[in-house]
Amino acid sequence: MLRPADPSDRLRAIYRIRCDGADGIAARAQAIAVEQSIEMPLAAVDDDRIRREVVGRVEAITPAGAGTFEVVIGLAVETVGGDAGQLLNMLFGNSSLHEDVVLADVEFPAALVREFGGPRHGIAGLRRRSNVSARALTCTALKPQGLPPERLAQLAVRFAQGGIDYIKDDHGLADQDSAPFVVRLAAITGALRSAGCAARYVPSLSGDLDAVRRQLAAAIEAGVDTAMVAPMIMGFANFQRLVREHPGVAFLAHPAMAGAARIAPPLLIGKLFRLIGADAVIFPNHGGRFGYSAETCRVLADAARGEWDTLQPSVPVPAGGMSTTRVREMLDFYGTEVMLLIGGALLEAGERLPAATTAFVAEVANYSG
């Protein structure tokens, strides 16, 4: 199944383009092939190698209904230079400025897939951390931002005593005065340890690469082995660096700033986040606070954990307004190779939070297809 690496292999980027008539689409496709590669008039390129090997190549144009076309453009691997930020730049940098172009999917040559390397831990690694072999994994979130570290720590212990596997920071928790990263880290990991809880605390890393490294070093020192990042805010290249520097850490990717649709969510969150190393990918489940369709969620989950060359699967983490009443339906939909994340609905239980957490965990544990 694995093809040998061939340097002439191209990335095949698939764009969905709105275009008024079949007449114009060929020119439009060619323009995007140029925009996403040499970005200058083809007529002005006098170098044969560049025309042959570097210029983007329109490989297919297919009507896709409702005045749209699917256009496949072959992009040269050499333009990426092994850098995840540049990968995004070459796939969609300038074309993101066209409101009628969507980056729908990308097929990667095997050599590039292996170079980026994907998740270092994946589903198996996240299962191992929690000593869970078959059932779905569970996750919750510490909120709201503004709480002092000791309150967040109390909350973490209450969740952990309910049997949750992973307790992540809300993505709004950064390095603010109300709960500075290192103080929060110490309070939460200390409290979990004192209470004898096995739950994994997953701190959210933020700031520039140096800040993120300092945070992660402190976290590792405190016994943390799983952390959350927002690749669209941190920058793909910085996330890629972090993954390479910390092979022992599993990363949950948060979709903040991932947009609604200009890069198809299954591609961006399911495929690209996985490619550059996300062990788990959080995304808004259908029927919650966000508008993703069930089909989008299914394709996204498939992209995150489906077979893909040598890459380990990422764990899909459907979230965004979920509750325990939906656990059964979600497991029917996603199967058990999944991490279910319920935050607000557990917090809403107030004094009954431990019981609500226990009920969530039990619902997941008792599920049997």
Added chain:
Amino acid sequence: MLRPADPSDRLRAIYRIRCDGADGIAARAQAIAVEQSIEMPLAAVDDDRIRREVVGRVEAITPAGAGTFEVVIGLAVETVGGDAGQLLNMLFGNSSLHEDVVLADVEFPAALVREFGGPRHGIAGLRRRSNVSARALTCTALKPQGLPPERLAQLAVRFAQGGIDYIKDDHGLADQDSAPFVVRLAAITGALRSAGCAARYVPSLSGDLDAVRRQLAAAIEAGVDTAMVAPMIMGFANFQRLVREHPGVAFLAHPAMAGAARIAPPLLIGKLFRLIGADAVIFPNHGGRFGYSAETCRVLADAARGEWDTLQPSVPVPAGGMSTTRVREMLDFYGTEVMLLIGGALLEAGERLPAATTAFVAEVANYSG
């Protein structure tokens, strides 16, 4: 005019929301105020300080025509923690996942504006570098990617001999094998020096923060004092760090991955890029290869260089398929506090590139309102 810093001041984020009826918009606005702050049910927040000071606050809802509403939400400054990445997260992180929400504008408290600090050089600094006092600045781009360093260097010299002020890398030039950054840098700066050219070479920085720092250090060593970045790819926090670490360098911001409209371009490119330190902002001019309207471009340019607390103005750099025939019209439209960027159209001249460049420069120099 400058108000004293008041810690209770909020960022006022202005969203444009599609909503079917006036009935639903109040709940929708409240949901976004919560999503962009505490991200949990308000009823479950038992901390008075958080309800009073941290939760986002709907400040105004105004019908904006065609089933849309403009919603003003006050966000607490403390949630940003001084980090540009977190700023983006708090303004639009999760709401970017709603396809019917646009981040239209943001008003910043003066204290936050000063903390971020804006351009270190701005229009005056870019004029000073080129010894240009009144006319518009000129810029061109080295392309295509795939050319070896010596060819790019020859091209730079030909542009420089035509009298161009700034010669930037194409944003597709990263650290690829065809022209690795340090080899390209040495070839281009060496060739310009040997030819006695005063034009500024503006290399494009790419990769993770470490890579970018190495590139910038090499560039400074080679005499470069102006560099290009793509803040949406590099990550806001990393760009912020770079600006702070290199007060002597002027930065041109490229709009790659800036999207078409989910964050209004005048806000993202004109205001946010400026806030975190872009001395010049490149954007697609109307009537070129991209679909920005003239009005969008005007508002963007105003945001980039208009009066804003203590911030220096950024230079607007309209680009994306411009040509010398449009110089007069562009200067009529933008005035002379601008940098005109023509790349492909000059390259298209082939053998006549020096003459085409001279004509572009002369057209700019001879303009007189």
